[in-house]
Amino acid sequence: MADRGAYDLEQIKAILDANQVCHAAYVKDGEPRIIPTLYMRRGEHVYLHGNRQAALLRHLGSGELGCVSVVSLDGVVVARSGFHCSMNYHSVVVIGRGELVGADEHEEVLDAFVRILVPGHEKQVRSATRQELNATAVVRIPIDEASAKIRSGPPIDAEGDLNSDVWAGVIPLISQVLDPISAPDLKAGIEVPDYIRDYPGRH
Amino acid sequence: MADRGAYDLEQIKAILDANQVCHAAYVKDGEPRIIPTLYMRRGEHVYLHGNRQAALLRHLGSGELGCVSVVSLDGVVVARSGFHCSMNYHSVVVIGRGELVGADEHEEVLDAFVRILVPGHEKQVRSATRQELNATAVVRIPIDEASAKIRSGPPIDAEGDLNSDVWAGVIPLISQVLDPISAPDLKAGIEVPDYIRDYPGRH
Numbered sequence: 001m002a003d004r005g006a007y008d009l010e011q012i013k014a015i016l017d018a019n020q021v022c023h024a025a026y027v028k029d030g031e032p033r034i035i036p037t038l039y040m041r042r043g044e045h046v047y048l049h050g051n052r053q054a055a056l057l058r059h060l061g062s063g064e065l066g067c068v069s070v071v072s073l074d075g076v077v078v079a080r081s082g083f084h085c086s087m088n089y090h091s092v093v094v095i096g097r098g099e100l101v102g103a104d105e106h107e108e109v110l111d112a113f114v115r116i117l118v119p120g121h122e123k124q125v126r127s128a129t130r131q132e133l134n135a136t137a138v139v140r141i142p143i144d145e146a147s148a149k150i151r152s153g154p155p156i157d158a159e160g161d162l163n164s165d166v167w168a169g170v171i172p173l174i175s176q177v178l179d180p181i182s183a184p185d186l187k188a189g190i191e192v193p194d195y196i197r198d199y200p201g202r203h
Numbered sequence: 204m205a206d207r208g209a210y211d212l213e214q215i216k217a218i219l220d221a222n223q224v225c226h227a228a229y230v231k232d233g234e235p236r237i238i239p240t241l242y243m244r245r246g247e248h249v250y251l252h253g254n255r256q257a258a259l260l261r262h263l264g265s266g267e268l269g270c271v272s273v274v275s276l277d278g279v280v281v282a283r284s285g286f287h288c289s290m291n292y293h294s295v296v297v298i299g300r301g302e303l304v305g306a307d308e309h310e311e312v313l314d315a316f317v318r319i320l321v322p323g324h325e326k327q328v329r330s331a332t333r334q335e336l337n338a339t340a341v342v343r344i345p346i347d348e349a350s351a352k353i354r355s356g357p358p359i360d361a362e363g364d365l366n367s368d369v370w371a372g373v374i375p376l377i378s379q380v381l382d383p384i385s386a387p388d389l390k391a392g393i394e395v396p397d398y399i400r401d402y403p404g405r406h
Contacts, residue, residue: 021290023226023272025235032228032235036274036294069226071239078383078399082317082328083335087224091239114285124369125285132286154386166327167393171402172381180281183357183371190370196281199374 016041025067026059040116045140052137060098060139068094076171079155080164094146101138120195219244228270229262243319248343255340263301263342279374282358283367297349304341323398
C-alpha cells in the first residue's frame with residue numbers, strides 16, 4: 001500500500017522508542033505462538049522480560065528465533081472505494097535469535113523497564129529483592145534483521161474514483177492518558193507526584 | 204499476574220469486537236513470522252484479508268496454523284515496587300488452522316471489513332470491481348482454541364510495601380479520534396458526513 005517500505009536503523013529505533021508494548025512470536029513444536037508483552041530498546045537490541053517460567057522467555061532464552069512486532073496506529077484512511085480504505089501507522093518487525101541476559105545486566109535492565117513504563121518512578125521504588133530478581137528472566141533479540149513500515153497521508157484513490165461524491169480523508173487517532181487514580185490502599189497523605197501528573201500522553 | 208486467566212467465549216468475542224487491528228503469526232520454514240493487520244470477528248471465526256500474494260495469506264490460505272493476538276491497553280499500573288508495576292489490558296489469543304474463504308462469502312466479508320473500519324462508509328462506497336476482488340484474499344481461523352487475559356484494577360503490592368511512601372495507582376489510557384481531515388483532492392462541496400463526524404473514539 002501507499003508510502004510503505006523499508007527504513008533505516010535510526011527510523012526503526014525511533015519507532016521502537018515511541019512504544020512500550022509489542023507482540024512477540026516464537027515457534028513451539030512447529031506451531032506459531034504469539035503474546036503481547038512490554039519491551040524496551042537498548043543499543044542494538046530489543047529486550048523482553050517476565051516470569052522465568054513463561055514459555056516465551058524459556059524459548060528465546062535458549063537461543064531460539066523470535067519475532068517482535070510493534071505498531072502504533074495513527075489514523076483511519078477513508079477512501080472513496082472500500083479497496084483503498086486503510087490505516088496510517090508506524091510499525092517495526094524484528095527477527096532474531098534470543099539470548100538470556102546475564103547477571104551483569106539483569107538488574108539494570110529491570111530498572112530501565114520501570115523507567116520506560118513510568119518515567120521518574122524508577123527513582124522512587126525500592127531495589128528489587130533477590131527473590132524478585134530470581135523470579136524474572138530478561139532476554140534480548142538483536143535488531144540486525146529488522147524492517148519498518150509506515151503509512152501516512154491521505155487516501156490514494158483510483159483515478160476513476162476522484163470525481164466521486166463520497167467523502168475521503170483521514171480520521172487521526174491518538175492515545176491519551178486520563179487523570180491518575182490513587183490505589184485504594186495508598187498510605188494517607190501521599191500526593192500524586194509530578195512525574196505521574198506529567199505522564200506523557202503516548203502509548 | 205493479578206486478575207488474569209481464561210474467560211468464556213462471549214468474553215473472547217467481546218474483546219475481539221472492540222478492536223480492529225491484530226497481530227498474526229505463522230511459521231515459515233520453521234521460523235516465526237508476525238505481522239500487524241486488520242481483522243474482524245464473524246460468527247465463530249476471525250477473518251483476515253489482504254493482497255493475495257502476501258505471505259501471511261498464502262500460508263493461512265493453504266491450511267497452515269496461524270495465531271492471532273489482540274490487545275487493548277487500559278492503563279499503566281504503578282506499584283510501590285518495580286516488580287509489581289504492570290499494565291491493565293484486555294487481550295485475546297486465537298490459534299487455529301487457516302482456511303481460504305470461498306467465492307460465496309468473499310465479497311460480503313470485504314464489505315464487512317469496510318463497515319468495521321468505518322461504520323456507515325460501506326453504504327457509500329461503490330462495489331468492488333472484479334479486479335479488486337481477484338487481488339484480495341480472505342482467510343479465516345476458527346475461534347475454538349482461544350483464550351482471553353485481562354488485568355484490571357489497582358496494583359497488588361507486596362504486603363511489606365503497603366506502608367511505603369511511594370505513590371501507587373493506575374494511569375488510565377484511552378484512544379481518541381481527532382477531527383477528520385478531508386483529502387486534499389476531495390471534490391469541491393463535499394461535507395464531512397455524520398458517520399465520520401460521529402466516528403467512535405475507540406481503537
